[in-house]
Amino acid sequence: MKPLGIYLHIPFCRSKCLYCDFCSLPARTDEMMGAYVERLCRDIAAKKEACREYTVQTVYFGGGTPTLLSASRLEAVLQTVFQTFAVEPGCEISAECNPATGGKELFSAMRAMGFNRLSIGLQSAHRDELRALGRTHDFGGFLQTWNQARAAGFDNLNVDVMFGIPHQTEKSFAETLEKLIPLAPEHLSAYALTLEEGTPLWRRRETLPLPGEEETAAMYLQMVNFLGANGLEQYEISNFARPGYQSRHNRKYWDMEEYLGFGVAAHSDFGGERFGNGRNVEAYLRGEEICVERSRPGAVERENEYVMLQMRLAEGLKQQAFFERFGHGSEAFFAKLKPWIGRGYVRKTAEGAAFTPKGFLVSNAILSEIVEFEG
Ligand code: SF4
Numbered sequence: 001m002k003p004l005g006i007y008l009h010i011p012f013c014r015s016k017c018l019y020c021d022f023c024s025l026p027a028r029t030d031e032m033m034g035a036y037v038e039r040l041c042r043d044i045a046a047k048k049e050a051c052r053e054y055t056v057q058t059v060y061f062g063g064g065t066p067t068l069l070s071a072s073r074l075e076a077v078l079q080t081v082f083q084t085f086a087v088e089p090g091c092e093i094s095a096e097c098n099p100a101t102g103g104k105e106l107f108s109a110m111r112a113m114g115f116n117r118l119s120i121g122l123q124s125a126h127r128d129e130l131r132a133l134g135r136t137h138d139f140g141g142f143l144q145t146w147n148q149a150r151a152a153g154f155d156n157l158n159v160d161v162m163f164g165i166p167h168q169t170e171k172s173f174a175e176t177l178e179k180l181i182p183l184a185p186e187h188l189s190a191y192a193l194t195l196e197e198g199t200p201l202w203r204r205r206e207t208l209p210l211p212g213e214e215e216t217a218a219m220y221l222q223m224v225n226f227l228g229a230n231g232l233e234q235y236e237i238s239n240f241a242r243p244g245y246q247s248r249h250n251r252k253y254w255d256m257e258e259y260l261g262f263g264v265a266a267h268s269d270f271g272g273e274r275f276g277n278g279r280n281v282e283a284y285l286r287g288e289e290i291c292v293e294r295s296r297p298g299a300v301e302r303e304n305e306y307v308m309l310q311m312r313l314a315e316g317l318k319q320q321a322f323f324e325r326f327g328h329g330s331e332a333f334f335a336k337l338k339p340w341i342g343r344g345y346v347r348k349t350a351e352g353a354a355f356t357p358k359g360f361l362v363s364n365a366i367l368s369e370i371v372e373f374e375g
Contacts, residue, residue: 004054004270005252006081008040009263010066011281014101018134021196023265023279024064035285036263037073041080043262048084050271051260056085058249061095067102071109078113092117092248094158099137099145107152117247118149119158119189124165125176132166132208133193134200139179146183156245158187163223164216165193166201166208173219174226181230186245190223191238192216217361224357237312237360254309256302264290272296299326304371307333311367316347316354336370 012033013024059081066074074095081087094117095110102110107118124130125139149157159180163173180188193210195202211219224234232240236254239247252259261268264284267276277284278292297305303326310317317337322330330352337353340346345359345366355363 001055001086002053003057003252003257004051004085005058005060005249005257005259006044006056006085007249007259007261007266007268008044008059008061008066008077008081009261009266009277010061010063010069011036011264011279012063012068013065014068014098015136016134018132018200019193019196019202020134021199022064023281025281028068032281032285033069033073036281037069037076039284039287040077040263044077044080045084047260051085054085054258056081056087056091058092058252059087059094060249063096065098065101066095067097067106071106071113074110074115075113078115082114094119094247094249096121097145097149099142102145102148104148104152107149107154111153116154117156117158118154119160119187120145120149121160122176122180123160123162124168124172125179126167126172128167129165129172133162143183156186158189158247159183159185160189160191162191162193163219164211166210168211168219170211170215170219170222174222177223177226185232186242187247188227188232188240189238190220190240192220220361221357233314234357235314237355237363254312256306256309300372302326303330308367308371311355311363311370314354316349316352318349318351320351322352333370340366 009023011023011025012028013026016024016026059078061074061077078093093115095115096119098121120142122139122142123133123135127138130138146157146159161176161180195205201208227240228234231242233243234240235246236250239250241247256269258270259268260270261277264277264281265279268274273294273296275291275294278290280290284290306322306325307317307330310321317330317333319330319334334353337346340359341348341353345356345362346353347356359366
C-alpha cells in the first residue's frame with residue numbers, strides 16, 4: 001500500500017482578515033455550508049477506486065475556519081473519508097481553528113469522532129497588532145479556545161503566530177512568544193506577513209507602521225533561539241515542534257509525497273500528476289467541474305522541486321534520499337550549494353547540506369541560484 005495525505009478545504013470564516021489571500025468567504029449561510037459539505041462528500045467518495053492501493057496517513061481540514069462547521073457536518077466529511085479510503089490506525093487528523101470558534105462541546109465531539117490535532121490561529125498576543133491585521137479576537141479569547149481544546153483531550157496543539165506585522169517590535173514579538181511557553185504547545189508555526197496584492201493591507205502598504213527589514217530579520221533569529229531553548233526545535237523554515245510532534249501532514253508536502261485535496265482551491269499531487277481546483281464556490285456548489293490546472297511534471301522539474309522543498313527543512317537535503325528517489329546522485333545541486341557553505345548560510349550535515357537560521361532568511365535568493373525549472 002502506498003501512503004497518502006488528504007486535504008479538505010473549508011472556505012468559511014467569521015470575517016475576512018485584512019491580509020488574507022486564502023480562499024475564504026466571510027458571507028455564508030447554513031444552507032451554503034450544508035451544500036458545500038454534500039459536494040465535498042460526493043467528491044471524496046468518487047476517489048474510492050483510484051485509491052485502492054493507498055493507505056491514508058494524514059487528514060487535514062484547512063481553510064478558512066473548519067470549526068465553523070457543525071459537529072454533524074465535520075463528522076459527515078470524516079465518515080466519508082473513513083468509508084472511502086483505507087485509513088491507517090493512528091492517522092493524524094487535524095483541523096485549523098480560530099479563537100472564538102469551536103468551543104468545548106464541538107471539540108469534545110471532534111475528539112470522539114477521531115480528530116487528534118488542532119491548529120489554532122493566534123497571530124499575536126497584542127490587541128493593536130491583531131486589530132491591524134483585522135483579527136477579531138484577543139489573547140483572552142485565544143486562551144479560552146486553547147483551554148477548551150485541552151479540556152476536550154487534545155494533546156497535540158499547534159499555535160500560529162506572525163511576525164513583521166504592523167505596530168510590532170522585537171520586544172512585542174518576544175512577549176507574544178513568552179506568553180505561549182507556559183501553555184506548552186506541541187507545535188508552533190510562525191510566518192512573516194506578506195502583503196498580497198489586492199488585499200486591504202496591500203492597498204494601505206505606503207502608510208502601514210511596519211517594522212523594518214532588519215528588525216523583522218532580528219525577530220526571526222531571536223524566535224529560533226528562544227523557541228529552541230524552550231523545547232520547540234525548528235524543523236522547517238517556519239515550523240517548530242517538540243520531539244515527536246512535527247506535522248505529519250505538512251511533512252508530506254515537504255517530502256514530496258502524494259496527497260489528494262478536496263474542495264475549492266485545493267491542490268493534489270497524485271499518480272504522477274498535479275492538479276488544482278479553482279476558487280469559485282458558487283460553481284462548486286452548482287456541481288460544476290472546477291479543476292483549473294493539471295500537469296504531469298517531468299523528471300527535471302521533480303528533482304528541482306524536491307531540492308527546494310527539502311531545503312525548507314532544518315535537516316536539509318540528503319544525498320542518499322535523493323539517490324533513492326531519483327536513481328542518480330545530486331552532485332550538481334551540491335556543487336552549487338558549496339560556495340554558500342562556511343559563509344554562515346548553509347551548513348554541511350552528516351548526510352548532505354542544510355540552511356542555517358540566517359540562511360533561511362535569504363533562502364529564496366540562494367535557491368533561485370540552485371534550482372531551475374523546465375520551461
Ligand atoms: S481566519 Fe484565516 S482564512 Fe479566515 S479570513 Fe482570516 S486569515 Fe483568512
